[in-house]
Amino acid sequence: MILVPVGEFPEWLLARLSRRTRIPLGPPRVDPAVAWNPGRGQYDSNRLLAELKAHYDGVVIGATACDLFIPVLTFVFGEAEMRGRAAIFSIHRLREEFYGLPENARLLESRALRELLHELGHLRGLAHCQDWSCIMSSAHSVERVDTRGDKFCHDCRLKLEAAGAAHGVPA
Amino acid sequence: MSEEKLSILIVDDEEVVRDSLVHWFTEEGYDVDSSASAPDALSKLAGREFDLVIADIRMPGMDGIELLEKIRSEQLDTSVIVMTGYASVETAVRALKHGAFDYITKPFDPDDLSVVVRNALEQHRLKRENRMLRQQLTEEASLNELIGGSDAMRRVREQIETVAGVDSTVLIEGESGTGKELVARAIHRLSPRRYNPMVVVHCGALTETLIESELFGHEKGAFTGAQYRKKGKFEAAMGGTVFLDEIADISLKTQTDLLRVLQEREIVRVGGTQAIKVDFRVIAASNRNLAEIVKEGKFRSDLFYRLNVFTIHLPPLRERHGDIPLLATHFLDKYSTQMNRKFTGFDRAAMDMLIAHNWPGNVRELENIVERAVVVGHEPLIRAHDLALPRPAEGAEDLSLESVERRHIVRVLEDFGWNQTQAAKALGIDRVTLYHKIRRYGLKPPAKAARV
Ligand SMILES: Nc1ncnc2c1ncn2[C@@H]1O[C@H](COP(=O)(O)OP(=O)(O)O)[C@@H](O)[C@H]1O
Ligand SMILES: [Zn+2]
Ligand SMILES: [Zn+2]
Numbered sequence: 255m256i257l258v259p260v261g262e263f264p265e266w267l268l269a270r271l272s273r274r275t276r277i278p279l280g281p282p283r284v285d286p287a288v289a290w291n292p293g294r295g296q297y298d299s300n301r302l303l304a305e306l307k308a309h310y311d312g313v314v315i316g317a318t319a320c321d322l323f324i325p326v327l328t329f330v331f332g333e334a335e336m337r338g339r340a341a342i343f344s345i346h347r348l349r350e351e352f353y354g355l356p357e358n359a360r361l362l363e364s365r366a367l368r369e370l371l372h373e374l375g376h377l378r379g380l381a382h383c384q385d386w387s388c389i390m391s392s393a394h395s396v397e398r399v400d401t402r403g404d405k406f407c408h409d410c411r412l413k414l415e416a417a418g419a420a421h422g423v424p425a
Numbered sequence: 426m427s428e429e430k431l432s433i434l435i436v437d438d439e440e441v442v443r444d445s446l447v448h449w450f451t452e453e454g455y456d457v458d459s460s461a462s463a464p465d466a467l468s469k470l471a472g473r474e475f476d477l478v479i480a481d482i483r484m485p486g487m488d489g490i491e492l493l494e495k496i497r498s499e500q501l502d503t504s505v506i507v508m509t510g511y512a513s514v515e516t517a518v519r520a521l522k523h524g525a526f527d528y529i530t531k532p533f534d535p536d537d538l539s540v541v542v543r544n545a546l547e548q549h550r551l552k553r554e555n556r557m558l559r560q561q562l563t564e565e566a567s568l569n570e571l572i573g574g575s576d577a578m579r580r581v582r583e584q585i586e587t588v589a590g591v592d593s594t595v596l597i598e599g600e601s602g603t604g605k606e607l608v609a610r611a612i613h614r615l616s617p618r619r620y621n622p623m624v625v626v627h628c629g630a631l632t633e634t635l636i637e638s639e640l641f642g643h644e645k646g647a648f649t650g651a652q653y654r655k656k657g658k659f660e661a662a663m664g665g666t667v668f669l670d671e672i673a674d675i676s677l678k679t680q681t682d683l684l685r686v687l688q689e690r691e692i693v694r695v696g697g698t699q700a701i702k703v704d705f706r707v708i709a710a711s712n713r714n715l716a717e718i719v720k721e722g723k724f725r726s727d728l729f730y731r732l733n734v735f736t737i738h739l740p741p742l743r744e745r746h747g748d749i750p751l752l753a754t755h756f757l758d759k760y761s762t763q764m765n766r767k768f769t770g771f772d773r774a775a776m777d778m779l780i781a782h783n784w785p786g787n788v789r790e791l792e793n794i795v796e797r798a799v800v801v802g803h804e805p806l807i808r809a810h811d812l813a814l815p816r817p818a819e820g821a822e823d824l825s826l827e828s829v830e831r832r833h834i835v836r837v838l839e840d841f842g843w844n845q846t847q848a849a850k851a852l853g854i855d856r857v858t859l860y861h862k863i864r865r866y867g868l869k870p871p872a873k874a875a876r877v
Contacts (some may be wrong), residue, residue, distance in 0.1 A: 300445070304660035324445045336451060347653065347747025355638065381454035386622045386665070392453055397642075397661035401622040405839045 589646030599739030647696025786867025
C-alpha cells in the first residue's frame with residue numbers, strides 16, 4: 255500500500271501522515287485537472303479513483319487539496335472502493351480557513367490523519383460504525399470529523415485484523 | 426452476532442445518481458438496492474420489505490409522486506423521501522401531502538442527507554435492537570478506567586454512577602490533571618446519551634472572538650473567508666454531552682450567551698437569524714473553586730447555580746497518596762505495552778520517591794513521569810534515577826530551563842494576582858500560550874489568593 259499526492263499537497267503534511275500511519279509514499283502520477291468539472295467548480299472524485307487505479311499497481315491512497323464531489327452530493331471529504339484498491343481524501347474542507355477561521359496546522363494534521371485512516375478502513379471492507387467515537391463512524395461535516403475519535407473501536411479493530419490489516423493502524 | 430442492517434431502495438432513472446447513492450449508503454452500512462423506474466421499484470417492494478425508499482420526483486413513465494401514491498394505497502410499511510432536481514416548493518409540498526417523510530434537493534449536502542435519512546429511519550422505529558450488546562460492554566469499561574482505591578476515588582465512582590442516569594448538569598471541580606475530563610467521559614458513557622457524541626470545549630484555550638463560533642457555530646459568510654457553515658459544539662453534540670472544560674475562563678459576555686442556551690435550549694449561529702433547537706447535557710469543569718470566583722464578581726451567579734446542580738470534587742493527588750502505586754503501575758503497564766517494553770514494576774527507592782513527591786500537576790504529571798521512565802529505564806524495573814523528579818536531597822537549585830521558566834511564570838502570575846491576561850502581556854506571550862503552560866506545569870493560585 256502506498257500514499258501519493260494528487261495535485262499540489264503540502265509536503266510537510268504528506269510526510270507526517272506517512273510517518274504516523276507507516277504507509278510509504280509513492281510518486282505523484284495523477285493530474286487532478288482531468289477530473290475538473292467547470293460547472294461544479296470541483297473535482298470528480300470517482301474519476302480520480304479511476305485515474306489512481308490506472309496509474310498505480312496495488313493499493314493506493316491519494317491525498318489531495320482539491321475540493322471533491324460526486325454527482326449527487328455537494329462535496330465529499332473522501333471516497334474509497336470498499337474492499338478495493340484505491341481511495342482518495344481531500345483536505346480542502348478540513349482547513350480552518352475554509353470556515354473563515356485562523357489557520358491551525360495541528361488540527362489540520364489530526365483531521366487529515368483521521369480521514370486517511372477512515373478511508374483505509376473502507377479499503378479493508380469496513381462500513382460505517384454506529385459507535386460515534388470510532389474512526390469508522392460516518393462524518394459528513396467537519397464538526398463530526400472532530401467529534402469522532404482517532405481510533406478504531408473494538409469491533410472494527412477485530413474486523414480489520416480479520417482482514418489482515420494491522421497496517422497503518424496506530425495502537 | 427450479525428447486526429440487522431436497515432434497508433434502502435433508491436429509485437432514479439439516472440444511472441450515475443443510482444450508482445453514487447448506492448455506493449454512499451453502502452459505506453454508511455445500509456443494505457441498499459436500486460431501481461431505474463417506479464414499476465421496477467414496485468415489483469422489488471412486492472418481493473421484500475425496505476425500511477426506506479428514496480425516489481426521484483421526475484422520472485419518465487410513472488413519476489415519484491405516483492410511486493408514492495401506490496406505496497400508500499397498497500399500505501406498504503416503508504418511509505419515503507423524494508428527491509427533486511431543482512428547488513421547487515410546489516412539488517415538494519405535493520410530495521409531503523401524499524405522505525412523503527421529507528424531500529431533498531439535488532445535489533445534496535452530505536450532512537443534510539444523513540440527517541434526513543436518519544430521521545426517517547428513526548421515525549420508522551427501527552433503530553434500537555442491535556445496540557444492546559455494545560451497551561453492556563461500555564458500562565463495565567467506563568468505571569474501570571478510573572484507577573484509585575482511596576475512599577475519595579471510591580466516592581467519586583459512586584457519584585458518577587448516581588448522576589450518570591439523571592440528566593442533570595454536572596460540575597466537576599479539581600486541580601488541573603486530577604482527572605476531570607476522564608470523569609466527564611465516564612459519566613457520558615454511563616448515561617442514556619452515550620450513543621451520541623461527547624464534545625469537548627477547552628474554554629481557556631480559545632480567544633474571545635473564537636469561542637462564540639466554537640460554541641454556537643457560524644453561517645457561511647458570517648465573516649471573511651467563511652465559505653461554508655460550521656456548526657458549534659452544542660449542535661455537534663447531536664443529543665450528546667457538551668463538556669465545558671475550564672469554565673471559569675470564559676468572559677462575562679460568553680457567560681451570558683451560555684446561560685441563555687442552557688435556559689432556552691436553542692442557539693443562533695453567528696451571522697444567522699434562525700433559532701435552532703439543540704438537545705444536550707452539560708458537564709462543566711473548573712480547576713478553581715467556582716463559588717469563590719462568583720464572590721469575586723468574575724462569574725455570573727445565575728450561571729453558577731445552573732451548573733452547580735450536582736458537584737463532584739476531585740481531590741489533588743497529594744491528598745490521596747494511597748492511589749499513587751496503583752496509578753503508577755497502571756501507567757507503567759500502559760506505556761510498556763505501547764512501547765513494547767517489558768517492565769514489571771518499580772524498585773523500592775523509585776516507589777518511595779513517587780509516594781513522597783507532592784504532585785503539583787497531579788495524575789497528568791505522574792503519567793508523564795512514568796511515560797518518560799519507560800523510555801529511559803532499563804528492564805525489568807524502573808529505578809529512582811529514571812524518574813525526572815526533583816531529588817529530595819535538597820539544597821541544589823534546579824537550573825533546568827523548564828524549572829526556571831516555571832518559577833518565573835509563577836512569580837509573574839503572583840505579581841498580577843493570577844490575572845492571566847495581564848500576566849501574559851508582561852511575559853510577552855499570548856494568553857493561550859500562557860494557558861497551555863499553566864496546564865502543563867500544573868500551576869494554580871494559592872488558596873489565599875482566591876479569597877481576595
Ligand atoms: N483516576 C485516574 N485513573 C487513570 N488515569 C487517570 C486518572 N485520573 C487522571 N488520569 C489521567 O491523567 C491525565 C489527566 O487527566 P484529565 O482528565 O485530562 O485531567 P483534568 O481534566 O482534570 O486536567 C489523563 O491522561 C487521564 O487519563
Ligand atoms: Zn466513510
Ligand atoms: Zn467502529
